[in-house]
Amino acid sequence: MPAATATATAVAAEPSVCAPLPVLGRDVAVPLVTGGEVTYAALDQAASAPALQRVWDDVAAYAPYYGSVHRGAGYLSQLSTDLFENARRTVAEFLDCRDGDEVVFTRSTTDSLNLLAAALPDGCEVFVFETEHHAALLPWRRAGRVTFLDAPDSPAQAVAALERALADRDPYGPALVCVTGASNVTGELWPVRELAAAAHAHGARIVLDAAQLAPHRAVSVRELDVDWVAFSGHKLYAPFGSGVLAGRADWLREAEPYLAGGGASRTVVRRADGGVDVRWHETAARHEAGSPNVIGAYAVASACKALTEAGFEALAAREDALVCAVREGLADVPEVRFLSLFGDDAPRVGVLSFVVDGWNSSHFAAALSAEYGIGVRDGLFCAHPLVRRLLGGDTGGAGECGAPEPGALNAIRVSFGAGTPEEHVARFVRAVRELVRDGARWTYRTVDGRCVPDASGRA
Numbered sequence: 001m002p003a004a005t006a007t008a009t010a011v012a013a014e015p016s017v018c019a020p021l022p023v024l025g026r027d028v029a030v031p032l033v034t035g036g037e038v039t040y041a042a043l044d045q046a047a048s049a050p051a052l053q054r055v056w057d058d059v060a061a062y063a064p065y066y067g068s069v070h071r072g073a074g075y076l077s078q079l080s081t082d083l084f085e086n087a088r089r090t091v092a093e094f095l096d097c098r099d100g101d102e103v104v105f106t107r108s109t110t111d112s113l114n115l116l117a118a119a120l121p122d123g124c125e126v127f128v129f130e131t132e133h134h135a136a137l138l139p140w141r142r143a144g145r146v147t148f149l150d151a152p153d154s155p156a157q158a159v160a161a162l163e164r165a166l167a168d169r170d171p172y173g174p175a176l177v178c179v180t181g182a183s184n185v186t187g188e189l190w191p192v193r194e195l196a197a198a199a200h201a202h203g204a205r206i207v208l209d210a211a212q213l214a215p216h217r218a219v220s221v222r223e224l225d226v227d228w229v230a231f232s233g234h235k236l237y238a239p240f241g242s243g244v245l246a247g248r249a250d251w252l253r254e255a256e257p258y259l260a261g262g263g264a265s266r267t268v269v270r271r272a273d274g275g276v277d278v279r280w281h282e283t284a285a286r287h288e289a290g291s292p293n294v295i296g297a298y299a300v301a302s303a304c305k306a307l308t309e310a311g312f313e314a315l316a317a318r319e320d321a322l323v324c325a326v327r328e329g330l331a332d333v334p335e336v337r338f339l340s341l342f343g344d345d346a347p348r349v350g351v352l353s354f355v356v357d358g359w360n361s362s363h364f365a366a367a368l369s370a371e372y373g374i375g376v377r378d379g380l381f382c383a384h385p386l387v388r389r390l391l392g393g394d395t396g397g398a399g400e401c402g403a404p405e406p407g408a409l410n411a412i413r414v415s416f417g418a419g420t421p422e423e424h425v426a427r428f429v430r431a432v433r434e435l436v437r438d439g440a441r442w443t444y445r446t447v448d449g450r451c452v453p454d455a456s457g458r459a
Helices: 004-013 054-063 076-093 111-119 155-167 194-201 250-256 292-312 312-329 361-372 383-391 422-438
Strands: 029-032 037-039 100-104 125-129 146-149 175-180 204-208 228-232 245-246 263-271 274-279 337-338 349-357 377-379 413-416 444-445 449-452
Touching: 054 292, 076 100, 076 125, 076 245, 076 292, 076 361, 076 413, 100 111, 100 292, 111 245, 146 155, 146 349, 155 175, 155 194, 175 194, 194 204, 204 263, 228 349, 292 312, 312 349, 312 422, 349 361, 349 383, 349 422, 361 377, 361 413, 361 422, 361 449
Parallel strands: 125 146, 125 175, 175 204, 204 228
Antiparallel strands: 029 037, 100 245, 228 245, 263 274, 337 349, 349 413, 377 413, 444 449
8 A cells, every 4th residue: 555645645746536435425515603504524424424426316216116125026126127137246246255255234333243243153253353333242142152352562462462362262163253453542553464364373353343434435345355245325425225235145044034034034834843944045035024215225236346447546645635735734734633443544545533632522522513514423433442542531421511520531533535525624713713722712511411502692
């Protein structure tokens, strides 16, 4: 991967080569408490990215032809079935899946990892770093023995810690490692290929949480040598409500269906004793009971095509330039401290978290929104153990906005993607500098745990 500074120079020299991709909401205007309106700067894309315009157009073009899949004999049902299964093949190509891998459509990354947790064989040991998003940290607790590994200080330390943990396990029993591809807190890239090699060397399998990785970098199941990969449509510039679990078929085929019902069953026969015998599908349909989210699957496939055609190398180069613009623009603001596990120079996607000395993070985020029209995230980002470690202790309660309180620490996260204009990042840098230098221009209060502008106006 090219150095971030070199990439930034290249993008600055040829901005037209890496123009932002058209997304929904790019022209939405929002009101400011100080008066007037401004185009909304959506810089919370690690939570949900705006849908690509192309994806929305594809969905709109298909909508009149909507029909139930896998069941109907009518033309629209047959068309929808073809579209649904073609979407599955498109996702498999996007992920560079191996022959025999299954692509299961789910609701989200959370749903995908819970599905896999329900499919683990008896006695399976699970190894997961405490740095994971809760979607990857929590599903395994009911599946058997779970080992939570401490946060590493470097990629090499992560690999070494996993190897030590796996060396102590029963070598004959099933085991699974769960790891993120890119942190949803720091944006840092994890050594997935090396962790996969360590897992396989000790007879374990590995699942990649690619929720933050897939929208920003090419993900190859084959090259990374992971057993499964999970991601969400709403982070991949597709509408809400769709996700993917892709990878090895054997554990999925041997497990009871994630949901029991129509679509998952091949035949159902009433027995003479009053019971019911069921033969379940042995393909992805086994875990897709009910009427599937055809539009969601199609939207994910459309996003996969759009990102592939745009080229991840160009998208990543432009994103590196945006990361550099934030870090360099705030480098001389000592009150701003960025959070990192592996160091400031570690490769990362477009996700940065930070704290501002003298500010409660909820207050700072509220001021960015109300006074500058900038949407960021504040809090612990569904990764409480990691953020607590990075902040150096117990985060405590939320505290009142307007002044930091001991034990009430949280952080601010700015994140961007393929559709982020340079102007939005420049506005963010300018806003942070002005707030640190001059303070907020409005008064704020806490309502239901959130910091909001005081409706009565300035004090």
